Amino acid sequence: MKKDSMLYVVLFTFIVCAAFVLVLAVANEGTKDLVAANKEFATQSAVLGAFGIPFSGQADAAAKYASEIRRGDAGGYASWAATIDGTDYVAVEQSGAGLWGTISVILAATPDAGRVRGIRVVAQNETPGLGGRIEEAWFLGQYEGEKTTGGAISMKAGAESSGKADADKENGRVDGISGATRTSQSFGAIVDAGLARVKATGGSR
């Protein structure tokens, strides 16, 4: 068959594409369970992290998640509940616009949204080293145990920010990240929306 004939070109292209796609399909099928397990571990560790439940490794996370956390789906979005040292907490997943893309967090608080338990970032595409620092412990740590003011926490971003963590847990305020004013503001808005959702979920339980 001539290399430039129509039939050869079509056959060649078809066979090459089919062969490569077949290999990819096999690779995808073969790693599907592993990828799903990784994803589940990511969610579980974020939920446990938000509730402040310590765990070590993937198996421990799965066990603690199964034994200590109650899953609910009130109002069409994911929510979780747990009782830690006799206090009830509710966690919800909340997404919102960041500077570059969607930021998703899991936020745990008391059912009346009066006090935050903890926050974990599930997904974000902020500038590495600036907005990307919302994942860092010093920033998220400000929220742990923070009292809300009327179900919200004010974000001191931009000029009012000291660029350091706000250590006062009773003032309902956290400090933004210097150099990432817009991300900090967006993050504050996402947390407030999450707190409103916690209140709605907590009340309906």
Next chain:
Amino acid sequence: MKNSKTLTILKDNLWTNNPIFIQILGICSTLAVTNSMRNTMIMTLGVTFATALSSLTLSGLKDLMPRKVRMIIQVVVMSFYVILLDILLRAYLPDVSKQLGPYVGLIITNCILMGRAEAFAQANKPLLAFWDGLTSGLGYMAVLMAIAVVRELLGFGTLFGLRVMPEGFVAWTIMIMAPSAFFLVAMVMWWAKSVQAKREAARKEAKK
């Protein structure tokens, strides 16, 4: 004879015809990933893997390949390796996969792959094409890692995430942002081209 050719390819791809500072290919990823050494390392390893194997495959297919569909087949083969890499990262290194996000998929658009496929794999034997792809990837890696060292050190005060600079060091925010990579790439080009020009002049002088 054969040995000298492999050596020439190595020298070409690392120095005299380096993909970054001579061919000016793959600059977008240079701007995007070089603010952290860990990401740069993984990204450049990915590019090296994809370039080497796609060059090998395309060189193997070149006698069967009709010219009309040459580019389509090249893109299919490159995407194949990049998607494979993405699947493997997602399954075995989920943290890395999450950090790199869309960058892995974007290796497909890295001009070095297409450049080597068109310029070298088209006309050479598979093993030699593999070697060419590999060394091109290494040339890319060498420059990107050099830039990443400067950016991470000044931007974060760390190397591979480990603190190197003293506590009081004020991080240079500009180094974290993409524009700093422009300055640094330009400086690397300036340095490499002046060194090469000087050597060229010295060689001509010696011939006289």
